[in-house]
Amino acid sequence: MRTSRLKATVACILCAIWFCAGAALADEEQDFSLSKLSVADKLLDLVWEDLDQDGLYDILIIHRKGLEPDETRWISIFWQAKDGGFSTAADQSWEIDTLSVILDTGDVAGDERKEIVYLTADAVRYYPIDSDRYETESNILFETAGLTVFPSKRSIPLINFARDWNGDGIEEVAVFKFEGLSIFSPDADGRYTSENRILIELDTGMGSDYRHSRDDRTMGLHAAFGFPDLRLVDFDNDGRVDLIATKEDRVIVYRQQPDGRFSALGRSQNARRPGGEGGDG
Helix, strand or coil: CCCCCCCCCEEEEEEEEEECCCCCCCHHHCEEEEEEEEEECEEEEEEEECCCCCCCCEEEEEEEECCCCCCEEEEEEECCCCCCCCCCCCCEEEECCCCCCEEEEECCCCCCCCEEEEECCCEEEEECEECCEECCCCEEEEECCCCCCCCCCCCCCECCCEECCCCCCCCEEEEEECCEEEEEEECCCCCEEEEEEEECCCEEEEEECCCCCECCECCCEEEEEECCEEEEECCCCCCCCEEEEEECCEEEEECECCCCCECCCCEEEECCCCCCCCCCC
16 A cells, blocks of 8 residues: 655656757767756656757757656757757746647658657647747647557657658658558648558457456457558669668568659568578668
8 A cells, every 4th residue: 555655756857968059060079977956756768959959969868757647748849059058947847738649850840840740549749849949838740640640658659750751851640540640741832731651560469368258248349450660762773762661571562653652562572581582682
């Protein structure tokens, strides 16, 4: 029986940071700085990236506050100063949308800065960035249903789904679905109206914790869905990156077409094994 709750702890992160203050420095002027960053409770993940495109790398920390069952997920932002240092306390900190399932950073507003993007069960949303400050109320980028239907109170994976998928210099947004992957591209007005549907077979599992049912009881059911790793490689040496889905020894190649879209159906390739050539041509 729990008689008391422990006070919140503070996670301290020591970062050895190479910095360039303002414009790029000559080799002899490069230096290292040791910064101590503090966030409350449990560190979940960290992003080291130039979020506001000022030429300086900033730090985004995902962390968890509180104790079960009242845990909450938080974002804390540490902006790098021109002298290369960081504040010990976060410059910004806010609770992540409780409906968010996975998270990424990417330029989805067309302003070259890195918005914080996340997927819910029925939409892609983002936290806008204005100069050197994020808005803590999110906007809808577009609505679409996917397999990211169950948010966790304890974690939120960082997945690189907002990126330049086809190498055209524009960042697209990929949404994981039960039938595969959909890559959405912005039109001339910045609206994500073009959908490239790619059929990818998921690993699925279904089972129960009990072997036999009884007349007075319907046994509990559990399900698992596994999405393969995705890689961007110019598989056929035509100057365009192709999408390759890999899972253990399975390799499926989705070639990029001249219009920048990936083929909906992939071609299976045999993974190379030690002592064998592999591949089917």
